Amino acid sequence: MTRTLRAALAAAASVALLAGCAAPGATGDGTPTPTADTRPLSELELYPDPKAVEGPSTAVVASDAVDPIVEHPAQTLPASVTSHDPDGDREVTVDDTSRVLAIDIAGSLAATVWGLGLGDSLVGRDMSTTFPGTEELPVVTSGAHAVNAESVLALRPTLVITDGSIGPRDVLEQLRDSGVAVVFVANEPSFEGAAQLARDVAAVLGVPDVGEQLATKIADDVAETIAQIDQVAPASDDAKLRVMFLYLRGGSGIYYLFGEESGASALIRALGARDIAGELGWQGSTPMTDEAMIQADPDLILVMTDGIASAGGVDGLLAAKPAIALTTAGQHRRFVDMADGEILSFGPRSAAVLDALARAIYAKPAG
The missing domain is CATH 3.40.50.1980 (Nitrogenase molybdenum iron protein domain)
Structure with missing residues (x-):
């Protein structure tokens, strides 16, 4: 993470103090968190056209456990x-x-x-x-x-x-x-x-x-997951979802658009989607403006669960930010949220995060 982005996030967090966080086990709209479907992604019922999907969804990892690669390895110190x-x-x-x-x-x-x-x-x-x-x-x-x-x-x-x-x-x-x-x-x-x-x-x-x-x-787990996503994501640029990542703490009026070097670009591209912020040349984190949001016009917006909850859910966010409501994502209410401690936490769970997001984006909910 670049030091510029770290500073922006820390500044945002210090003003927000995580205001309006969702209750444990709840989505950004306050509804119970759905359980994960553990079937392979290719076996799920997929949306015929990801761009035509309406309504928000929550990405849930099948297991949020971190499995050690070995148990109690021998250390060489100093x-x-x-x-x-x-x-x-x-x-x-x-x-x-x-x-x-x-x-x-x-x-x-x-x-x-x-x-x-x-x-x-x-x-x-x-x-x-x-x-x-x-x-x-x-x-x-x-x-x-x-x-x-x-x-x-x-x-x-x-x-x-x-x-x-x-x-x-x-x-x-x-x-x-x-x-x-x-x-x-x-x-x-x-x-x-x-x-x-x-x-x-x-x-x-x-x-x-x-x-x-x-x-x-x-690396192997991520590569395998991306290969699975490539099988279900649209192949042509015109058909790919145009996606942006919005960091928000609505109670404190904090709205940042994440671009290159923020981690969001790598995540979006791995999901078989178009990274609109990257295409527009935005770096790091940029305070959201109405003009920028309308210019980007994403099909889908990624958010943190606590973030969307702090804005009063999708309805509260669209009411507070009419510019977002004017985008394709806003008109379709197409937001995908994921737990704050998971969505950009690149590490041993990277593949699991990717898999969960892909399911929320491309597959219909079970039941």
Whole structure:
């Protein structure tokens, strides 16, 4: 994730404080979350024309669990790694991974540690880390995705892994000054980035071979899922859905359009759709304007579940933003929402996220 995008998301979150979040187990419209259909995508009843579909839907992963690639791998420590600090690279020696904090705005780092088979070392979590097995871990970030210094210090971490997407920086410096190893890793929001993150986090934890195994599995699973999606998605550009990603916190009046380098572009293209923001040359996150939305005129809009809930559901969003109502997606009420901690959390669950979104976009609901 680029530092510009991280800053935009953090700023948006600090104003929003996750206002108007949906209740657990609810969609953006407040209705119960549908259960996932576990049949292969090709066996589902598909929409004859994805552009003609009307009404919102929710993407639900078949399982939100993160399965370790191995259990309790043997570590080689100390590990000498490069920390990509915001003010420049520095060399860090990691010699104790008994108490780990892996924290970022999307929850990708904790999922990666878990996928490497070292989840037992985690002593806390960020707000976006919600997969099974982490429920009892204390949360060390606030609704604004800011680190709570007291909460972190109370956990006595021996290692902190982060990517610069949460702060404040002085908390991490305080930990370093007290002797805690703090490592900043690059975290590119893409499927290739998810595989590289597995390698980088594994190097920090002293299990490079396991990292290569996890990276290969992520890449293979994503490639297999994309191949399945390609079988059901329209082949021609004219028939492909024109899709945009809208980040919103309606209660605080925050609306961002995500473009290249945000992760949304990689997600949309993998879904066999056209990334309209990318086609228009938009980079990172851009505050939504009426003119931009009307110019883009998407067929479908991807949103986070808590985000659409904070706007009062689809009806509330269209009432508050008439420009969205004028788009094809608005006229068809075609929104697909997915849990905030999943939709852009590139990592071990990347293929599962893609699969769930494809089902919500191309297949009719079961029953």
